[in-house]
Amino acid sequence: MFSVELLVNALIAGVLLGGFYAAVSLGLTVSFGQLNIVNIAHPAFIILGSYIAYMCNSLWGLDPILTGIIFIPVFFLIGAGAYRLYYESFERKDDEALRGLAFFFGVMFIIEVALIMVYGVDFRTVQASYIGQSWKAGGIGVPTRMFVPFCVAIAMFTAVYLYMSRTFNGRAIKAVAQDRLALQLMGADPVKIKQLGFGISIGTAALAGALLIIIIPVEPSVGRLYIGQVFAIAVLAGLGSIPGTLVAGLILGIAESLVSTFFGPSWAPAVAFGILLAALAFRPQGLFGR
Amino acid sequence: MKWPALKLSPFWLCAAAIAVLGIAVTIFDLFNINTFIFFAGYVVLQYVVLATAWNIMGGYMGYVNFGTAGFFAVGAYASVVLYNLFQAPLALMIPFAGVVCALLGLAMGYLTLRLRGVFFAIATLAMAIVLETLIINWEFVGGATGAYILRSREQAPFGDYIEFLFFVMLLLAIFAVSVARWLELSRTGRGFIAIRDDEIAAECAGVPTLRLKLIATTVSGFLMGVAGAPFALYVSFIEPSSAFNLIYAVNAIAMPMIGGATTWLGPVIGALLLGTVQQVATVTISSELNLLIVGIVLVFFVIVAPEGIVGLLKKWLGGRRDDR
Numbered sequence: 001m002f003s004v005e006l007l008v009n010a011l012i013a014g015v016l017l018g019g020f021y022a023a024v025s026l027g028l029t030v031s032f033g034q035l036n037i038v039n040i041a042h043p044a045f046i047i048l049g050s051y052i053a054y055m056c057n058s059l060w061g062l063d064p065i066l067t068g069i070i071f072i073p074v075f076f077l078i079g080a081g082a083y084r085l086y087y088e089s090f091e092r093k094d095d096e097a098l099r100g101l102a103f104f105f106g107v108m109f110i111i112e113v114a115l116i117m118v119y120g121v122d123f124r125t126v127q128a129s130y131i132g133q134s135w136k137a138g139g140i141g142v143p144t145r146m147f148v149p150f151c152v153a154i155a156m157f158t159a160v161y162l163y164m165s166r167t168f169n170g171r172a173i174k175a176v177a178q179d180r181l182a183l184q185l186m187g188a189d190p191v192k193i194k195q196l197g198f199g200i201s202i203g204t205a206a207l208a209g210a211l212l213i214i215i216i217p218v219e220p221s222v223g224r225l226y227i228g229q230v231f232a233i234a235v236l237a238g239l240g241s242i243p244g245t246l247v248a249g250l251i252l253g254i255a256e257s258l259v260s261t262f263f264g265p266s267w268a269p270a271v272a273f274g275i276l277l278a279a280l281a282f283r284p285q286g287l288f289g290r
Numbered sequence: 291m292k293w294p295a296l297k298l299s300p301f302w303l304c305a306a307a308i309a310v311l312g313i314a315v316t317i318f319d320l321f322n323i324n325t326f327i328f329f330a331g332y333v334v335l336q337y338v339v340l341a342t343a344w345n346i347m348g349g350y351m352g353y354v355n356f357g358t359a360g361f362f363a364v365g366a367y368a369s370v371v372l373y374n375l376f377q378a379p380l381a382l383m384i385p386f387a388g389v390v391c392a393l394l395g396l397a398m399g400y401l402t403l404r405l406r407g408v409f410f411a412i413a414t415l416a417m418a419i420v421l422e423t424l425i426i427n428w429e430f431v432g433g434a435t436g437a438y439i440l441r442s443r444e445q446a447p448f449g450d451y452i453e454f455l456f457f458v459m460l461l462l463a464i465f466a467v468s469v470a471r472w473l474e475l476s477r478t479g480r481g482f483i484a485i486r487d488d489e490i491a492a493e494c495a496g497v498p499t500l501r502l503k504l505i506a507t508t509v510s511g512f513l514m515g516v517a518g519a520p521f522a523l524y525v526s527f528i529e530p531s532s533a534f535n536l537i538y539a540v541n542a543i544a545m546p547m548i549g550g551a552t553t554w555l556g557p558v559i560g561a562l563l564l565g566t567v568q569q570v571a572t573v574t575i576s577s578e579l580n581l582l583i584v585g586i587v588l589v590f591f592v593i594v595a596p597e598g599i600v601g602l603l604k605k606w607l608g609g610r611r612d613d614r
Contacts, residue, residue, distance in 0.1 A: 038408045038411070038412075040356075040411075040412070040415070085593070089592075089593045090592075097352050097354075097407055097408070098348065098352045098354060098551070099547075099592040099596055101354045101408070101411055102354065102543050102544075102547055102588065102592050103589060103592050103593065105356065105540070105543060105588075106540075106544070106585050106586075106588040106589035106592065107585075107589060109536070109540050109581070109584070109585035109588070110582065110585040110586060110589065113578060113581045113582045113585060114582060116578055117578050117579070117582065221536075224419070224536065225419065227415055227416075227419075228415075228416050228419055231412050231415075231416070232416075235409075235412075266423070266426060266427055266434075267423065267427065269419055269422075269423050270419070270420050270423040270424070272416075273416040273417070273419050273420040273423075274420060276412070276413070276416045277401065277413060277416055277417070277420065280401065280402050280405065280409050280412070280413050281401040281402070284405050284409060
């Protein structure tokens with residue numbers, strides 16, 4: 001069963017998967033880690049992004065990645081609107097712990113059921129020129145279906161990282177979770193800043209969803225499986241750390257790929273949740289936590 | 291204010307009356323009710339138990355459990371294990387399932403309750419998926435393909451077996467509500483409320499917060515397991531995706547939220563209302579639409595009526611003071 005070739009293949013697949021996972025979790029690192037908004041509906045938004053990519057691809061033959069990029073502003077606006085509602089209904093009343101969570105849970109459920117009603121529970125895929133090829137060297141293969149999303153994921157990652165560390169607004173987003181009052185004294189409106197941050201967080205879901213449907217077929221309820229992955233990465237990274245998210249994503253990707261290669265794919269979903277439970281139990285501040 | 295101390299409070303009179311009525315309709319076939327009503331009624335009562343159990347953790351203490359489906363399914367599969375081992379009777383399955391889930395709740399709580407509340411919520415979500423993966427890979431209980439549980443067609447003196455299960459679930463519902471109400475009115479319950487309002491202040495005032503949280507998650511887990519115990523017999527074919535269905539988790543949250551999460555009455559009202567609507571809607575409209583309605587109603591209530599129906603009623607009755 002065990003061979004070096006298999007191991008190397010699993011490692012490569014793990015790194016490619018990990019980069020993608022990091023991009024998927026990026027939105028949650030911003031919303032949960034930095035803005036302190038526990039958006040458990042985040043994976044549902046990602047699936048929504050996948051279905052938009054699917055729809056544009058099957059109707060007009062649009063490239064999924066291009067669709068993802070086009071829809072970033074739309075998702076940004078949805079996110080900003082959702083935050084406004086969340087703020088007015090829960091955060092301002094200091095009631096986000098119970099009802100805020102229930103709210104996002106309800107939103108997740110609505111998105112999932114709505115997608116089931118429109119598209120059914122069949123798995124959907126997209127078509128593009130780079131899907132289905134692979135580069136081979138000896139027994140080691142790199143599928144382009146994984147490689148292209150990996151590159152896009154890293155690009156998106158870098159863009160958000162630069163925005164967060166170089167611009168005033170980006171730094172303000174990082175500051176708002178640390179000290180709301182201090183940010184107010186600097187002349188920035190915390191609500192507007194959080195709105196911007198949450199918009200960015202949901203915006204990344206548009207592209208992440210497009211990447212997801214390139215990598216594997218998607219059906220409405222797979223979003224729930226990704227809750228484990230994204231929260232495991234966000235917690236393992238140390239909430240709010242963007243470089244930590246990349247490292248944690250790679251760790252999870254490699255671990256999952258190794259487990260599904262050597263123990264069988266039916267065990268793969270448990271890896272993320274196992275890591276999450278272990279991280280919560282033994283190191284809740286994460287690898288890069290303060 | 292005083293009446294909980296009385297021996298024959300209205301609550302116990304009502305509970306006894308409901309139990310007697312249950313005997314009358316199941317054993318003596320009073321009103322000659324169609325078996326389908328029992329079939330549907332079982333599900334509604336099961337939701338009374340689940341919603342009440344969720345509310346002990348969520349409503350009283352403000353700790354959200356997304357893993358109701360996990361506890362429920364573990365309860366159901368605990369019964370399957372006993373059945374596969376020695377064809378255990380239901381009377382043994384129920385306490386066994388309860389204890390297994392109580393231990394699960396205790397372990398979950400012990401691992402995560404020292405952290406911020408939100409980590410408990412995320413961990414429960416994770417736990418449900420880990421458990422589902424374990425069950426899928428466990429051949430003894432049927433794995434991914436599922437397992438058949440043969441039940442007898444009839445159970446004397448109830449007649450049809452479904453009527454018997456309905457009666458059992460009725461007793462479990464009364465039991466669950468009594469436990470929740472007793473906790474709520476006791477010193478422990480006041481501790482829960484103190485934790486919900488301000489955990490740090492409660493800790494400073496000498497409330498043993500971790501111990502109370504562990505009590506709540508254990509009791510809540512026990513009740514969820516008990517609700518799941520007869521499930522395999524009810525459906526007679528159990529498989530992971532139906533036992534771990536998200537609808538249990540959603541309903542367990544939506545029902546107390548709609549009814550009013552701060553009192554024992556809230557989840558009962560929510561479960562009876564929403565449960566009945568769902569049973570009617572599954573028959574008359576599509577079941578997907580029915581799920582969508584649950585989601586929308588949940589979001590609507592948490593935004594517009596945070597205190598639920600009980601809160602609305604209180605307001606409507608002229609803001610009478612709530613003296614629990």
